[in-house]
Amino acid sequence: MSEQQNNSAATRPAAVIAARDLTKRYGKTSVVDAINFDIAKGEVFGLLGPNGAGKTTTILMMLGLTEISAGRVSVLGFDPARQPLQVKRRVGYLPDAVGFYDHLTAVENLAYAAKLMGLAMAERSRRIAAALTRVRLLDVAEKRVATFSRGMRQRLGLAEIIVKRAEIAILDEPTSGLDPQATIEFLDLIRELKAEGVTVLLSSHMLDQVQRVCDRVALFRAGKIAMMGSVAELSVQVLGAGFVVEVEADGAGIARRLAAIPGVGNVETLADDRFRMTADRDVRADAARAVVAANGALRRLSVDEPSLEAIYAHYFQATPSGGVRDAA
Amino acid sequence: MRREGSAFQGVGAVFVKELSDNISSVRMLMLELLIVLTAMAALYEAITALRQNTAEDPFLLLRLFTVSQAPLPSFVAVLGFLIPLMAIGLGFDLINSEHNRRTLSRILAQPIYRDALLLGKYLAGLATIAISLTALWLLVIGLGLIFLGVPPGGEEIARSLAFLVIAVFYAGVWLSLAMLLSIVFRSPATAALVALGVWLFLTVLWPMLAPAIAQAIVPPDPRFAALGLDTPGTVIWTQLLQRFSPNDLFGEAMLAVLSPTTRTLGPVFLDQIRGAVMGAPLPFGQSVMIAWPQTVGLIACTIVLFVAGYVLFQRQEVRA
Numbered sequence: 255m256s257e258q259q260n261n262s263a264a265t266r267p268a269a270v271i272a273a274r275d276l277t278k279r280y281g282k283t284s285v286v287d288a289i290n291f292d293i294a295k296g297e298v299f300g301l302l303g304p305n306g307a308g309k310t311t312t313i314l315m316m317l318g319l320t321e322i323s324a325g326r327v328s329v330l331g332f333d334p335a336r337q338p339l340q341v342k343r344r345v346g347y348l349p350d351a352v353g354f355y356d357h358l359t360a361v362e363n364l365a366y367a368a369k370l371m372g373l374a375m376a377e378r379s380r381r382i383a384a385a386l387t388r389v390r391l392l393d394v395a396e397k398r399v400a401t402f403s404r405g406m407r408q409r410l411g412l413a414e415i416i417v418k419r420a421e422i423a424i425l426d427e428p429t430s431g432l433d434p435q436a437t438i439e440f441l442d443l444i445r446e447l448k449a450e451g452v453t454v455l456l457s458s459h460m461l462d463q464v465q466r467v468c469d470r471v472a473l474f475r476a477g478k479i480a481m482m483g484s485v486a487e488l489s490v491q492v493l494g495a496g497f498v499v500e501v502e503a504d505g506a507g508i509a510r511r512l513a514a515i516p517g518v519g520n521v522e523t524l525a526d527d528r529f530r531m532t533a534d535r536d537v538r539a540d541a542a543r544a545v546v547a548a549n550g551a552l553r554r555l556s557v558d559e560p561s562l563e564a565i566y567a568h569y570f571q572a573t574p575s576g577g578v579r580d581a582a
Numbered sequence: 583m584r585r586e587g588s589a590f591q592g593v594g595a596v597f598v599k600e601l602s603d604n605i606s607s608v609r610m611l612m613l614e615l616l617i618v619l620t621a622m623a624a625l626y627e628a629i630t631a632l633r634q635n636t637a638e639d640p641f642l643l644l645r646l647f648t649v650s651q652a653p654l655p656s657f658v659a660v661l662g663f664l665i666p667l668m669a670i671g672l673g674f675d676l677i678n679s680e681h682n683r684r685t686l687s688r689i690l691a692q693p694i695y696r697d698a699l700l701l702g703k704y705l706a707g708l709a710t711i712a713i714s715l716t717a718l719w720l721l722v723i724g725l726g727l728i729f730l731g732v733p734p735g736g737e738e739i740a741r742s743l744a745f746l747v748i749a750v751f752y753a754g755v756w757l758s759l760a761m762l763l764s765i766v767f768r769s770p771a772t773a774a775l776v777a778l779g780v781w782l783f784l785t786v787l788w789p790m791l792a793p794a795i796a797q798a799i800v801p802p803d804p805r806f807a808a809l810g811l812d813t814p815g816t817v818i819w820t821q822l823l824q825r826f827s828p829n830d831l832f833g834e835a836m837l838a839v840l841s842p843t844t845r846t847l848g849p850v851f852l853d854q855i856r857g858a859v860m861g862a863p864l865p866f867g868q869s870v871m872i873a874w875p876q877t878v879g880l881i882a883c884t885i886v887l888f889v890a891g892y893v894l895f896q897r898q899e900v901r902a
């Protein structure tokens with residue numbers, strides 16, 4: 255583990271998931287190769303990367319569903335290899351293209367899972383009704399899952415996590431194959447979970463969606479974590495500066511004042527009253543103050559946030575063989 | 583490495599769900615119909631044959647199970663043929679269907695071990711068969727009472743109960759095999775085909791192949807052939823080889839339990855029957871002793887197949 259990672263971990267709240275040199279080998283092939291990361295409580299953490307990069311295998315190791323070849327992972331302080339039941343009691347998992355028993359209704363499917371969780375009948379009924387209301391499936395609660403769309407199945411999967419009252423929700427490609435409306439609704443549900451203090455681990459290759467909900471991301475490549483950090487941090491690492499702020503204002507010495515704002519890398523004068531600057535954070539508020547300080551009149555202020563897609567594309571073009579970086 | 587918690591946590595939930603699925607499934611309904619209709623036909627023939635025979639028989643009820651009248655085989659022979667079909671029908675997609683429905687990783691992400699899923703499913707399958715066989719058993723006793731008009735004695739009930747227990751063990755072998763194949767093959771169709779292939783081989787082909795192999799091991803002695811007798815060594819080897827088929831073990835155990843006059847299941851030598859009263863029934867306990875090795879063979883076969891499936895399932899990737 256790098257020193258940078260240690261420092262980064264120290265500044266974040268206590269980790270609910272901590273992986274140290276976590277490795278999974280099939281024969282001589284390492285599909286997950288000595289990865290290290292910490293995920294803080296209440297954080298939405300994204301696992302990004304192409305198919306076969308090792309994301310799902312990492313998730314399965316966290317759940318104790320596949321053996322760890324080397325290293326270790328701790329989930330809420332428990333070792334998934336030795337204490338899988340403790341881990342599984344507290345962690346909800348929504349697999350990629352989640353499957354349900356089509357001949358059973360939504361309630362029956364959830365009731366079966368709730369029985370496996372060990373919930374008593376009265377508690378089971380209460381939690382299931384509440385969860386179905388929450389994911390807006392109460393009106394189809396008694397319908398067979400065979401009639402459900404993919405979006406409804408994904409929401410039913412999330413309802414199962416809600417029934418469990420999981421402290422950590424692991425979502426593997428939850429929005430793949432969903433229509434835009436279903437995707438928006440699903441991302442809203444993820445935000446609601448975060449608001450309740452649930453730690454969310456989201457595996458996806460839908461970069462824009464990950465960017466919308468994740469606090470930090472780890473970019474997997476060939477079984478290794480190639481980069482890790484917030485989108486802003488990654489953009490600084492990969493693109494130099496991630497935020498592009500455009501200012502349209504009158505006033506004397508505005509360019510000089512904008513350049514003096516902490517975090518601003520470069521100020522380009524596009525016209526007498528138009529400036530474009532790159533920064534490692536959103537500096538619109540500082541820019542507005544700078545214009546006011548120059549007795550100027552602010553007409554327009556816009557920001558282009560760093561795009562994970564741009565970071566991803568730039569990284570893979572720049573380092574085709576893949577190096578390991580931690581932006582945090 | 584010692585695991586925390588009980589391996590059996592969740593077995594009950596899996597068992598109840600699977601039992602409910604089995605009993606309400608169309609597949610099970612079809613299998614039950616097939617078995618009940620075939621068994622009833624065999625039973626009808628047996629009742630017809632017995633009603634023509636007015637001789638006194640202390641085990642009239644048991645004869646319902648064993649008497650056959652052409653063209654139908656006896657009730658027991660029909661079950662010997664159909665129980666594997668029922669077990670294979672219930673077990674060929676026990677695990678691979680969870681993979682194909684993509685439910686396996688979701689279910690195993692609940693606080694249970696794989697053991698619970700496997701055991702719950704297996705026990706539910708076995709319970710389904712046991713319930714069907716018990717219903718069939720009650721039907722036989724009821725029809726016997728109605729058509730023969732003779733109430734069954736205590737020993738007859740005990741022997742027919744022993745039949746029921748051994749039939750469940752016999753079903754256990756085929757259910758274990760079907761479950762093993764459902765773990766090995768991801769495609770239910772492949773698992774079903776292989777299971778049916780094994781069943782046909784052991785039930786139809788093996789009884790023909792075993793004597794040929796026995797003759798290759800112990801060639802027939804011309805001195806016995808001249809007397810019109812089988813060579814003892816060849817007979818012993820034939821029987822030994824045939825016992826590799828669960829169908830043969832079941833048939834022998836049934837013979838010992840349901841035919842009280844059966845004194846041995848192998849070749850008999852004169853010195854072994856010295857002093858025996860020919861045709862006299864054996865006590866129930868002794869009949870069970872005769873059937874015991876075959877029953878243990880069936881149980882052992884079930885355990886071996888189940889353990890093989892268990893080991894494979896524990897090592898299997900659960901990726902949906």
